[in-house]
Amino acid sequence: MLTKPQYLYQAKLIIDCLPEEEYNSIPKETLKYIEENMQVDTNIKIDPEKDLSEQNVDSQTLLFLNNIIQKVRMNQLSKEYEKDIKDYISEVNSKNAGFEAQVDNINLREDVEKLETQTQKIPKAKELIQEYQKVVSKKEEEIVKLKEECNTLTSMLNKIPKFIRKIFLRNHKVKLLQEKND
Amino acid sequence: MENKGRVWICCGNDLETNETIKMLDKQDENCIFASRVQGISWRNLRPAIQNLIRRKSKEGSKIYGIGMSDRLLGVDTYNITSTMDTENGKLSSLDVISELLDVKLSLDQLFISSYLKEGKNGVCNLAEKLEIGDSGNAILENIQIRDRQAKGITITQEAETVRAIQNKRQMLDGNVSVIKLSHNKIETIIDRNLDDNLLVLCPNEETFFLGNEKYIKRLEHKFDNESKSKRLRNI
Known part of the structure; x- marks a missing residue:
């Protein structure tokens, strides 16, 4: 297994064998990193005429090169779709917002319908309350009226001779009325 | 049907099927939507x-099936599934078709392809x-919305799900949230990626x-006690 400086050197040797176009697609910072961290080792050799699979390439070198390939592919992808990206994101955001608005709209409509149903009940409720208030306000008048009637009746009863009154007092209702007024 | 040397048979009812048919239509390919059953x-x-x-095969056309299974007796058919493992790694149906037709995927199709491969x-x-x-x-949300729409989930059902989530209640000491849906489109819940444990x-x-x-x-213990007909499915 090679050390880091060694496998970076081996990677450099492999990269130097690439055609110019492919070499230029490698990010400059990656090349700079290799230059700054590699260590020349004359024992490490790469034959540009032979396939890499037939040569003694360290696994760390292959991994490092694979990462470079991924980076290059991503850069190419980014460049390929650079023009489309902004419009695409804008369209996505717009469609998502439209969808959310539709969903909110449906739920709001449902809430409004519920409120309308509840609102329709309000006049009926008002009517009932008004009737109740009427009855409550009349209650006092009714009570005064009843009291007057009761007092009139009591005074009339008091005018009746005692022995006749006793006959009436056998009736419970008359008796109670008398007790309350007492 | 113009003879392009290829016939595509598509089945399914999701975003992948819709996008596949769109791609094939754009390239004027012979495409038949055969069934909604994936x-x-x-x-x-x-x-x-x-x-x-069978007739097209005898005439020399290559028959491709997307969302199909098995084989057809006497016909060489090529089944393309949502994801396929190849020596070049995982490929989606959109990747395979774009390679066969030698067309570049659009940015949207690229994202859909990634969704098919790795969610x-x-x-x-x-x-x-x-x-x-x-x-x-x-972008993920957009793809999932379109996928659900392709599967026939209506906007009303989506709205009902949102309302049901707002009205969720708690059980098991607040550790599990209970959501009651008026439909069985569970995807409307799964795609929303809620953090809770959800019943x-x-x-x-x-x-x-x-x-x-x-x-x-x-x-399950709670359900066993309440009703034998209730079954718990874990997703």
């Missing part, structure tokens, strides 16, 4: 379609690689659980 067998296609396929992570990873990581979630109640006593497995036993 993974249908060639043998279960309507006889008229089977006869057409949510695929979309977010691709967004990171394209240096639009901030938009990853929005989702659907019509016809269909029940789903999403979350930590440790709550399932407790819930």
Whole structure:
């Protein structure tokens, strides 16, 4: 297994064998990193005429090169779709917002319908309350009226001779009325 | 039907099927939408379609099936599935078709392809690689919405799900949230990626659980006590 400086050197040797176009697609910072961290080792050799699979390439070198390939592919992808990206994101955001608005709209409509149903009940409720208030306000008048009637009746009863009154007092209702007024 | 040397038979009812048909239509390919059933067998296609396929095959056309399974007797068919493992790594049906037709995937198709291969992570990873990581979630949401729409989930059902989530209640000391849906489109819940442990109640006593497995036993015990017909399905 090679050390880091060694496998970076081996990677450099492999990269130097690439055609110019492919070499230029490698990010400059990656090349700079290799230059700054590699260590020349004359024992490490790469034959540009032979396939890499037939040569003694360290696994760390292959991994490092694979990462470079991924980076290059991503850069190419980014460049390929650079023009489309902004419009695409804008369209996505717009469609998502439209969808959310539709969903909110449906739920709001449902809430409004519920409120309308509840609102329709309000006049009926008002009517009932008004009737109740009427009855409550009349209650006092009714009570005064009843009291007057009761007092009139009591005074009339008091005018009746005692022995006749006793006959009436056998009736419970008359008796109670008398007790309350007492 | 113009003879392009290829006939495509598409089956399914999701975003992948819609995008595939769109791509093939754009390239003027011979495309037949044969069934809404994903993974249908060639043998279960309507006889008229089977006869057409046999005839086209005899004429020398290559027959490709997307969302199909099995084989058709006497016909060489090529099944393309949502994801395929190849020596070049995982490929989606869109990747395979674009290679066969030698067309470049659009940015949207690229994201759909990532979604088919690796789900949510695929979309977010691709967004990171394209240096639009901030938009990853929005793109994922968009794809999932369109996929649900392709599957026939209506906007009303989506709205009902949102309302049901707002009205969720708690059980098992607040560790499990209970959501009652008026439909059984569980995807409307799954795609929203809620953090809670969720018990989702659907019509016809269909029940789903999403979350930590440790709550399932407790819930199953509760259901056993209440009704034998209620079954808990863990997703």
